[in-house]
Amino acid sequence: MVIGQRNTQQRRKIREVFEKAGRPLNVDEVHGLVREILPGLGIATVYRAINDLVEEEWLKPVELPGRNNSYELSNLGHHHHFICEDCDKVFDLQGCPGQMKDLVPEGFKARTHDITIYGICEHCNQD
Amino acid sequence: MVIGQRNTQQRRKIREVFEKAGRPLNVDEVHGLVREILPGLGIATVYRAINDLVEEEWLKPVELPGRNNSYELSNLGHHHHFICEDCDKVFDLQGCPGQMKDLVPEGFKARTHDITIYGICEHCNQD
């Protein structure tokens, strides 16, 4: 539900980890991070809180090929994602190559697009 | 297993639907299509046949954001995908905008990328 939410400890901490992360987080990452402070936190609570935050458009799902959804703050504008093949973390990328309409054949209508780049992140690249 | 496979009716029909489809198919689509001819076909058989075909590199998984894997013939070269938001089918696109390296920040190393375009396919666009 979008109205009448209560400001519980659990939901406060869940919002905090998203604000601090600066990159998309999946359900297990949120569960793990909040559990450092609230060890009893149940996974169903994380799912319910995230789904409510998506419904009220504070979070946006980041659907990535071949993996479970991550989520990020919804106020970020059009951008794309990088997946580190070493540490498996997801990062935001700035910019967009555009020209997507050229890829679409006659008769098809393009509405939007996702780009995912795979590689090695800055931190893992140092090893 | 990659060697010693047997040419069963089920596996023959599964290969046939991929050859005829001309676009990526998911497990349910394959199950549905082959069941028109072999009504007793079990879903586990479809999973096992597809996994074997992937292992021998006759098929390639098409991992798409927010949906179950589809699969396509592995001899298609670099290309991207279109998802119809109306009929939910997946189509192949020719070409690639390139310039992906420009999106990646200093310190990150890009290896490959996926592009998915969402919109309305030719057939659904006629309605």
Place this chain on the structure above:
DNA sequence: ATCGTTGCAAACTCTTTGCAGGATT
């Protein structure tokens, strides 16, 4: 006091696996 939220357990979906019978070589 009300009623949204929590944790637990059960249910659901998608995929994989164990097994006994059946098909291909």
Place this chain on the structure above:
DNA sequence: AATCCTGCAAAGAGTTTGCAACGAT
């Protein structure tokens, strides 16, 4: 005949839902 494959059912992963107790308002 050997052994791979099949269908079924059970088991796993990830996610959702029902419920009684709890906590925010």
